[in-house]
Amino acid sequence: WYLIDEPDMQRVSPSMVEEAHNTLKRVGATKPTSLVLYKGDESQWYGNIADITMVDRYPVPWLPLANFSQHIHKTRLATDPARPVIAVIQSFDWSAHQSLLPGEKNLRPPTEYELRNMTYSALARGANGIFFYSYADMLLKDRKYPELWAALKRVVKEVRQRDALFKAEHVWWPKAHHFENQDTRFNAALEASVQSVLLHVKSGDQAISKGHYILAVNTTPLFHTYRFRLPWNVSDPVPLIFENRFANTDGSWVVERFEPFSVHIYGPLPLSKSP
Numbered sequence: 001w002y003l004i005d006e007p008d009m010q011r012v013s014p015s016m017v018e019e020a021h022n023t024l025k026r027v028g029a030t031k032p033t034s035l036v037l038y039k040g041d042e043s044q045w046y047g048n049i050a051d052i053t054m055v056d057r058y059p060v061p062w063l064p065l066a067n068f069s070q071h072i073h074k075t076r077l078a079t080d081p082a083r084p085v086i087a088v089i090q091s092f093d094w095s096a097h098q099s100l101l102p103g104e105k106n107l108r109p110p111t112e113y114e115l116r117n118m119t120y121s122a123l124a125r126g127a128n129g130i131f132f133y134s135y136a137d138m139l140l141k142d143r144k145y146p147e148l149w150a151a152l153k154r155v156v157k158e159v160r161q162r163d164a165l166f167k168a169e170h171v172w173w174p175k176a177h178h179f180e181n182q183d184t185r186f187n188a189a190l191e192a193s194v195q196s197v198l199l200h201v202k203s204g205d206q207a208i209s210k211g212h213y214i215l216a217v218n219t220t221p222l223f224h225t226y227r228f229r230l231p232w233n234v235s236d237p238v239p240l241i242f243e244n245r246f247a248n249t250d251g252s253w254v255v256e257r258f259e260p261f262s263v264h265i266y267g268p269l270p271l272s273k274s275p
Helices: 014-026 040-046 066-078 094-100 112-124 146-161
Strands: 002-005 034-037 052-057 085-090 129-133 169-171 177-179 194-201 211-218 224-229 253-258 263-266
Touching: 002 014, 014 040, 034 040, 040 052, 040 066, 052 066, 052 129, 066 085, 066 112, 085 112, 112 129, 112 146, 112 194, 112 211, 112 263, 129 146, 177 194, 194 224, 211 224, 211 253, 253 263
Parallel strands: 002 034, 034 052, 052 085, 085 129
Antiparallel strands: 169 194, 177 224, 194 211, 211 263, 224 253
16 A cells, blocks of 8 residues: 655644554554655655665656665665665656756766665665556657667566566675775765675575675776775685676675776675684
8 A cells, every 4th residue: 555655845744644654553454555755865754654665766867866875874774674675776768857956957868877876775684575667658668769778677587587686685784995086085975986895695696695795886986996895804705796707805804996886796706714
């Protein structure tokens, strides 16, 4: 049951949204309730009302792409860990609805790099689900935007093939990292330009074996030489899954040259080196 769209933008109070949720439950609704927020900051008020909390930030091209993952992260932090958070990803061209962004110019749909980056950024920042959204009048299936439709299908196919990774558990580790160029170590949201997280795949499949992986996402349109310390020292090579190569590592630190908006997945990580 979809309770409401962007109550934070419509100035609908949390108490009214909660009453709508409670009313459905009182009359015996068995399907989960959901709502969508625009601002992750508002999750402290709305994030734990519905059974599912969703966040829609549509940044391309009028906001930095890093703004998207920042609000996913805010929502995750303010929402009960057991409650699903779904990232709603822009899959449309703002120029078709320019009246909603008065004064903005050079509007366009997201590129495949941007679609893919938002998808993996959502995973990195704790989202439990992905929802690709387009206005109905965009007619994606009717090939009004053939490049966007083709890119979207490729990204969705990749997510399905890597389902085990998107179901993985986030694991804390004493992360240390470093940017060669200190002047660009922060993105436009004043967070680390490359977001890296440790994931534990408990049940693997044909595409992804069970084990621990590090997902690293460049949230900027810049190149970065990025170093991070592994959760434990290893003696065996660290593979980059789906890239047919091994990481540049000394067994403790990994160093990687990141292209704009690129994504790298390291793992499964070798077992800890014996003392």
